[in-house]
Amino acid sequence: MAEIVLERLSHSYFPNPSSTRDYALRNIELKWSDGGAYALLGPSGCGKSTLLNIISGLLNPTEGRVLFDKKDVTHLPPDKRNIAQVFQFPVIYDTMTVYDNLAFPLRNRGVDSQFIDQRVRAIASMLELDSRLSLRAANLAPDDKQKISMGRGLVRDDVNVIMFDEPLTVIDPELKWKLRSKLKELHQNISLTMIYVTHDQTEALTFADEVIVMQDGEIVQVGTPIELFERPLHTFVGHFIGSPGMNILPVEMTGNGVCFHGHPVALEGTATTKTGKFEIGIRPEFVKVCSSGIPAKVHKTADIGRHTVIEAQVGVSSVNVISSGPPPALGAHIHLEFIPEHTRLYADGWIASEGGSG
Amino acid sequence: MRTHNPRGWLFVLPVLVLVAFNALIPLMTVVNYSVQETFGNNQFFWAGLRWFEEILRSERFHAALGRQLLFTATILVIEIPLGVIIALSMPRHGIWVPVCLVLMALPLLIPWNVVGAMWNIFTLPKIGLLGYTLNSVLGIDYNMTQSPTAAWVTVITMDVWHWTSLVVLLAYAGLISIPPAYYQAAKIDGASNWSVFRYIQLPKMNRVLTIAVLLRFMDSFNIYTEPFVLTGGGPGNSTTLLSIDLVKVALGQFDLGPAAAMSLIYFAIALAVSWIFYALMTRDRQ
Numbered sequence: 339m340a341e342i343v344l345e346r347l348s349h350s351y352f353p354n355p356s357s358t359r360d361y362a363l364r365n366i367e368l369k370w371s372d373g374g375a376y377a378l379l380g381p382s383g384c385g386k387s388t389l390l391n392i393i394s395g396l397l398n399p400t401e402g403r404v405l406f407d408k409k410d411v412t413h414l415p416p417d418k419r420n421i422a423q424v425f426q427f428p429v430i431y432d433t434m435t436v437y438d439n440l441a442f443p444l445r446n447r448g449v450d451s452q453f454i455d456q457r458v459r460a461i462a463s464m465l466e467l468d469s470r471l472s473l474r475a476a477n478l479a480p481d482d483k484q485k486i487s488m489g490r491g492l493v494r495d496d497v498n499v500i501m502f503d504e505p506l507t508v509i510d511p512e513l514k515w516k517l518r519s520k521l522k523e524l525h526q527n528i529s530l531t532m533i534y535v536t537h538d539q540t541e542a543l544t545f546a547d548e549v550i551v552m553q554d555g556e557i558v559q560v561g562t563p564i565e566l567f568e569r570p571l572h573t574f575v576g577h578f579i580g581s582p583g584m585n586i587l588p589v590e591m592t593g594n595g596v597c598f599h600g601h602p603v604a605l606e607g608t609a610t611t612k613t614g615k616f617e618i619g620i621r622p623e624f625v626k627v628c629s630s631g632i633p634a635k636v637h638k639t640a641d642i643g644r645h646t647v648i649e650a651q652v653g654v655s656s657v658n659v660i661s662s663g664p665p666p667a668l669g670a671h672i673h674l675e676f677i678p679e680h681t682r683l684y685a686d687g688w689i690a691s692e693g694g695s696g
Numbered sequence: 697m698r699t700h701n702p703r704g705w706l707f708v709l710p711v712l713v714l715v716a717f718n719a720l721i722p723l724m725t726v727v728n729y730s731v732q733e734t735f736g737n738n739q740f741f742w743a744g745l746r747w748f749e750e751i752l753r754s755e756r757f758h759a760a761l762g763r764q765l766l767f768t769a770t771i772l773v774i775e776i777p778l779g780v781i782i783a784l785s786m787p788r789h790g791i792w793v794p795v796c797l798v799l800m801a802l803p804l805l806i807p808w809n810v811v812g813a814m815w816n817i818f819t820l821p822k823i824g825l826l827g828y829t830l831n832s833v834l835g836i837d838y839n840m841t842q843s844p845t846a847a848w849v850t851v852i853t854m855d856v857w858h859w860t861s862l863v864v865l866l867a868y869a870g871l872i873s874i875p876p877a878y879y880q881a882a883k884i885d886g887a888s889n890w891s892v893f894r895y896i897q898l899p900k901m902n903r904v905l906t907i908a909v910l911l912r913f914m915d916s917f918n919i920y921t922e923p924f925v926l927t928g929g930g931p932g933n934s935t936t937l938l939s940i941d942l943v944k945v946a947l948g949q950f951d952l953g954p955a956a957a958m959s960l961i962y963f964a965i966a967l968a969v970s971w972i973f974y975a976l977m978t979r980d981r982q
Contacts, residue, residue: 396880417886425877431895442895446886490885 340407340498342370342393342531347402349388355400362388364555366402370499373529375522377546379536381578385555386535390501393533395419406498422491422500426507428483432476436467439475440489447494457493464524465489481513485520492524499531506541518544539579543567551575567621568680573687576619582647582658584619586684591616596683599653601632604678607692614685622647622658624680627666631675639665650674730956747957757958759933760941761965767937768916771855775912776905778856779863783871784897786864797868800861808858812925815854840927844934847927851935854922859912866908870901906977910970917966938962 347366355361363385370376378386391397393404395416404412411419422443431439440458462468465485470478475486484505491500502521506514522545525532534545542549543563551558551566551574559571570576576584589596589603596603596618603618627648634650634657646665650657650672657674666672683691730747732740751757786796806814821827821839830838840846874896882892920939923929929936929944936944942962946955 394880394884396883416880416883421884423880423884425881427875427877429875429877429881432899433895442887443885446888446891487881490881 340531341372342368342499343405343408344368344389344393345403345405347389347392347399347404349385349392349397349399349401361400362555363392363399366557368550368557368560370531370533373531375525375532375534375545375547377534377536377542377549378552379539379542379549379578380552381537384552386537386552387503388555389552390423390503390533390535393499394421394423394501420494420496420498422494422497424484424487424491424500424502424505426504428480428487428508430475430478430483430486432474434475435472436462436475436478436486437471439486440467440471440493443490443494454493457495461489461493464492464527465520481509481517484509484517488521488524492528492530497530499533502532502534502536504536504538505534506536506538514541521545539581543579551578553578569682569689569693570619571689573617573619573684576621576682580621582622584621585625585657586617586619587652587655587657589616589618589683598632599655603676603681605681605683605691606679609683609685609690610692611685611690614690615687616690617684617687618676619682619684620676620680622660624677625657625659626675626677627659627661627663628673628675631673634672634674636666636668636670636672639668641665648672726956726959728956729952730960731953733953743953747953748961751954751957751961756941757961760936760938763934763936764917764938767851767855767919768913770852771859771916772909772912774852774856775860775863776909779860779908780867780901780905782860782864783867784893786868788872797865800864800868803858803861806858808921809925811854811858812922815850815857815922816926819850840931842931844931847931847935851923851926854926855916855919858922859915862911863905863908866904867901870904871897874900902977906974909977910973913973914966914970917969 344366347363348361349363350361352360358364366389378389380386388397392399395411395414395418398413402412403410406419416423431442434442437458440461441454444454444457458471459468462471465488467482467485467489470482475483478486488500488502488505491497506517509517518541521532521534532545534542536542543566547562548560549563549566550560553572553574559566559575561571566575566579570579570584573584573586577586587598589598591609591612592602596605596609596616598618605618632652634652636648637651637656638649640647640649645660645662648659648661648665650659652674659674681691682689731743731745733743733746734740782800786800787793803811818824819827819838819840821831827838830836837843838846840850878896878900879892882896887895918939919937920943923935923937924940924943927935929940933941939962942955942958945951945958
């Protein structure tokens with residue numbers, strides 16, 4: 339188990355990168371403490387798998403260093419790093435039994451067979467595979483196969499970090515839920531550093547203590563799930579997290595505040611910059627339908643169970659509102675109010691309002 | 697859900713007719729010959745199972761069958777591991793992939809009698825490149841028209857040269873279908889190269905190797921053209937394989953009855969061994 343530090347990591351798949359476009363990862367600085375549960379969240383192609391492969395040693399970074407417990411491991415091969423990785427598709431050794439699959443990493447390291455037996459049985463019971471130990475692994479269902487993949491990482495007691503690369507991609511939705519809570523439970527039982535890569539915000543937010551949001555090879559924000567939800571540092575985070583995402587609305591800077599289609603809007607705090615392209619960000623959860631306020635026209639409504647999502651039109655912008663009341667009729671004229679302490683200002687995409695109490 | 701549509705049979709009908717004409721009907725005439733005796737003039741006499749008994753007791757048949765089994769076993773033992781080794785050492789990506797694949801495919805494109813003729817000339821002691829080099833440069837006495845050992849070595853080398861490529865291409869197809877995650881996981885699990893081969897590559901090649909073994913068994917068990925052109929079955933009878941012997945009986949001596957019986961026994965053995973191979977190699981699968 340180890341603390342993991344990434345120092346000024348950059349990676350390019352081209353031999354002679356010239357422009358920033360050539361880089362799949364740019365200037366990554368991160369510090370992960372021992373025993374934490376972290377998620378790397380971002381859309382496909384944002385560089386999260388590249389980052390994971392650099393940590394596991396499958397890729398050598400173009401620039402920067404990887405430190406495990408202050409020891410430079412940047413150029414060590416995977417088997418010298420004591421890491422474990424679970425891939426998108428279950429990787430199992432078809433001809434072996436479940437037991438042999440789980441014992442494989444330990445046998446390769448010449449571990450005493452009595453200890454192997456004890457570890458394999460302990461991990462198998464944690465993963466609820468104990469009744470299937472003598473079966474051939476090839477004949478199991480995908481979720482059990484993925485459990486074996488995880489188990490091969492968990493049996494080793496010397497693992498610095500266990501990494502999951504979108505491990506639930508091939509799992510049925512209902513089993514996804516089960517495996518996810520199993521993972522969370524495992525993390526609590528054996529406090530191992532875990533890094534979970536996903537493009538699914540639900541997976542990231544339910545699994546991790548801290549989420550790293552990435553876009554185009556860069557880290558946009560690092561924070562707890564609540565921080566990411568409450569106060570996104572970048573409009574991308576606001577948009578990417580939440581369902582529906584944050585409303586990002588164009589505003590004009592006036593002498594004493596901002597105006598949204600001619601209507602003054604109160605912000606959480608004062609603006610920190612005077613220049614740039616200004617937008618406000620407000621979550622649909624914090625937009626209220628009122629008797630007075632910004633006039634809007636109902637364009638669409640969607641009943642999503644406990645709430646209704648109203649898509650309202652203000653000028654050329656559409657604003658999503660989550661409301662618990664009965665949905666208004668299509669085309670109806672309503673009034674919206676933005677809760678000031680949840681209204682953020684963004685300049686050129688980055689947050690530009692001083693945080694209030696909210 | 698399975699639905700039965702009897703009209704489906706209509707689509708299979710042309711194939712059935714074709715197979716009937718080019719396989720079943722000729723086979724039935726062979727069955728017909730195998731139970732009769734003829735002295736020419738298109739006159740036939742009932743012979744019962746006499747030819748079958750005769751063939752099964754014939755030392756000549758036993759010898760030919762023995763040579764056939766030895767030949768097939770030898771080329772399988774050489775070609776399958778060699779094919780796998782070559783496939784493992786071929787590049788998986790880059791510009792050399794097409795080059796290697798074309799080089800591998802070349803021997804397969806050459807007509808069988810040409811292969812026999814090529815090797816025949818290649819091994820001639822006076823003018824053949826190999827024959828001359830062995831005899832006059834290296835001083836090894838090598839003449840396959842006189843020495844049965846030399847004839848056997850040549851026949852087997854020729855088959856290995858001609859057909860290992862097939863195993864290579866099949867094994868290679870199996871290898872490149874393995875997702876990179878398997879190799880990465882094995883690295884992380886600390887697996888040795890041997891373990892990677894034993895637990896990842898070999899199991900993933902299992903299916904294609906089954907096909908390779910079956911194809912190579914059937915083709916080599918029925919081989920005729922190449923050894924016939926190369927050695928004509930000699931020196932003596934030393935490379936007279938089953939098919940060569942069969943043609944000698946049927947066309948050389950014109951013993952239609954015994955030749956027909958021999959064909960059917962030959963066919964039954966090929967079928968039985970293929971089935972045994974298939975059953976053994978697929979017994980672990982569901």
